[in-house]
Amino acid sequence: xxxxxxxxxxxxxxxxxxxxxxxxxxxxxxxxxxxxxxxxxxxxxxxxxxxxxxxxxxxxxxxxxxxxxxxxxxxxxxxxxxxxxxxxxxxxxxxxxxxxxxxxxxxxxxxxxxxxxxxxxxxxxxxxxxxxxxxxxxxxxxxxxxxxxxxxxxxxxxxxxxxxxxxxxxxxxxxxxxxxxxxxxxxxxxxxxxxxxxxxxxxxxxxxxxxxxxxxxxxxxxxxxxxxxxxxxxxxxxxxxxxxxxxxxxxxxxxxxxxxxxxxxxxxxxxxxxxxxxxxxxxxxxxxxxxxxxxxxxxxxxxxxxxxxxxxxxxxxxxxxxxxxxxxxxxxxxxxxxxxxxxxxxxxxxxxxxxxxxxxxx
Numbered sequence: 381x382x383x384x385x386x387x388x389x390x391x392x393x394x395x396x397x398x399x400x401x402x403x404x405x406x407x408x409x410x411x412x413x414x415x416x417x418x419x420x421x422x423x424x425x426x427x428x429x430x431x432x433x434x435x436x437x438x439x440x441x442x443x444x445x446x447x448x449x450x451x452x453x454x455x456x457x458x459x460x461x462x463x464x465x466x467x468x469x470x471x472x473x474x475x476x477x478x479x480x481x482x483x484x485x486x487x488x489x490x491x492x493x494x495x496x497x498x499x500x501x502x503x504x505x506x507x508x509x510x511x512x513x514x515x516x517x518x519x520x521x522x523x524x525x526x527x528x529x530x531x532x533x534x535x536x537x538x539x540x541x542x543x544x545x546x547x548x549x550x551x552x553x554x555x556x557x558x559x560x561x562x563x564x565x566x567x568x569x570x571x572x573x574x575x576x577x578x579x580x581x582x583x584x585x586x587x588x589x590x591x592x593x594x595x596x597x598x599x600x601x602x603x604x605x606x607x608x609x610x611x612x613x614x615x616x617x618x619x620x621x622x623x624x625x626x627x628x629x630x631x632x633x634x635x636x637x638x639x640x641x642x643x644x645x646x647x648x649x650x651x652x653x654x655x656x657x658x659x660x661x662x663x664x665x666x667x668x669x670x671x672x673x674x675x676x677x678x679x680x681x682x683x684x685x686x687x688x689x690x691x692x693x694x695x696x697x698x699x700x701x702x703x704x705x706x707x708x709x710x711x712x713x714x715x716x717x718x719x720x721x722x723x724x725x726x727x728x729x730x731x732x733x734x735x736x737x738x739x740x741x742x
Contacts, residue, residue, distance in 0.1 A: 383487045386473055387501040389510040393578050394585055398469035400462060400497070402476050402486045403504065411570030413507060414578060416475075419461045421482045422450060443481070459489050466495050479503035508570070511577035518580060519613040526614060527735065528596035528719060528726075529622030531557065531711040532629030535595045538622075538736060544583055544590045551575040554602030556595075557711070558667040559637045561602060561660070563648045572604045593739055596718075620728040621719070622735045630704055638699045642691075658688050665702075668710055680705055 386392070392399075399416040401408055404427040408418040422430065426449045434442035450458065466472050474490075476482035479502045487499045500507060527535050536555070539545035549555055552572050553562045567575065583592055596619065599611045606614070645660065646653035661684055669677045680702050687698035719726075728738050 383491060384496065384498040385501050386498040387506070389500075389507055390581070392473065392500070393507070393511065394581055398465070398472040399500070400465055400472060400474040400486070401504065402474055402482050407477065407504075409568065411508065411568055411574070412504070413574055414571075417465060419458070419465060421458065421476070421486055422446065426450065446485075455489070459493055462486060462490055462497070463493055463495055466490070466497055473498045473500055475500035475503045475507065477503050478505050508574065511574055511581075514581060515573070515577045515607065516609055518584070519609045522613075523591065524614055524617040525591050525593045525739065526596050526617050526619045526725075527593060527622065527739070528619050528722075529624065529735075530629060530715045531707060532633040533622040533624045533732060534632055535622065538732075538739070539593060539595050541736075542593050542739060544587050545593045546576070546579055546583055548576065548594060548597055548606065549601055551579060552601035552604040554604065555636075556597055556601050559641075559661075559664040561664065563644060566602050566604055569604055573607060576607075576610070615722075617725070618727045619719075619722055619725045620735050620738060621726055621730075622732050623729055624732060626707075630700060630707060633703055633707065634696075634700050638696050638703065642696065661688065665706070668706075671714075672706075672710055676709060 391397075393413070393415075396415045399413060401412055401416040401418045402421040403418070404420050404422055404424045405418060406424045406427075408416075408420075412418065426446070429449065430442050430446045433445045462474070474483055474486055474497050476486070479500060483499045483503060487497060490497050502509075527538055529535055536547065536549055539547050540550070549560070551567075553564070553566050554560050566572070580592065583590075594614060594617075597606065597614070599606050599608075605611075641660065642653075642657050645657040649656040662681065665677065665680055665684060672680065683702035683705065684699075687696075687702060690698055728735065730738065
């Protein structure tokens with residue numbers, strides 16, 4: 381039986397082609413592709429048993445056990461799930477870890493059910509390898525433009541609005557500061573890297589001669605780290621700096637980290653939202669305790685606790701006090717120190733509007 385094989389990884393990823401990932405769930409959670417859905421050939425336990433059989437008795441015996449485990453009604457349920465996916469996504473493809481037996485079997489069983497689905501040559505390993513190499517090559521041959529500016533200047537909004545912007549914080553599902561933790565989880569490290577590569581691939585494809593614009597980030601965004609070669613290229617790229625009055629920045633920070641965060645927390649946690657919001661603020665402050673020092677942290681915590689206690693009486697206004705102090709005492713000095721090390725790379729400074737205009741011209 382001759383079944384279709386596909387290896388145009390660039391087009392698959394550029395076009396967000398829907399993919400069936402037939403690897404076991406434990407493999408999927410450690411790293412997958414944004415357009416992939418995990419519909420495994422075997423559960424984790426079945427895969428474990430087959431792996432032991434392979435180790436002890438060889439491939440033929442392992443295949444035999446696999447057929448025994450995935451048979452009858454169980455087999456039919458899995459074929460039904462794949463068929464339903466292909467009915468919803470007629471242009472879908474499938475892959476396993478390396479394009480071997482699991483994707484071959486899936487493809488054959490689907491064909492027997494009257495559905496033809498191309499198999500990705502080399503499987504997930506080849507797709508991942510393509511993205512890894514692409515990111516490496518891009519960083520070796522291209523520079524970026526980095527948007528910098530003190531906390532509260534709205535850098536992420538600018539990146540998201542630019543056609544050549546690459547949103548690293550969006551890929552990491554984290555706003556990059558101690559107060560930037562998401563309500564849900566950050567993606568797996570490999571998924572973060574895959575997302576960056578695919579987003580970059582799309583920007584370059586749509587704007588081939590343009591310089592990609594990134595936000596100034598540390599090497600870690602929450603618990604995810606920017607690949608070293610990518611971070612190194614960022615560190616040697618040109619910088620543009622947004623200059624903004626403190627009061628305007630404070631208002632933006634208050635809106636984002638207090639008002640909007642409260643509303644999102646209530647929507648996410650429901651009845652437990654009030655406590656979850658208070659915990660989020662306190663835990664975020666404690667994350668920078670070492671830098672602030674014990675006494676300063678104690679003072680800020682007292683101000684924060686007071687604001688939490690009366691937030692529904694003063695419409696959250698008291699939160700501006702501790703937010704102002706932590707911005708002046710922690711975020712601004714840290715920013716000035718970091719930017720001072722890169723001052724020779726700064727090619728433009730100006731208001732938010734002037735920076736946006738400059739980036740659009742570039």
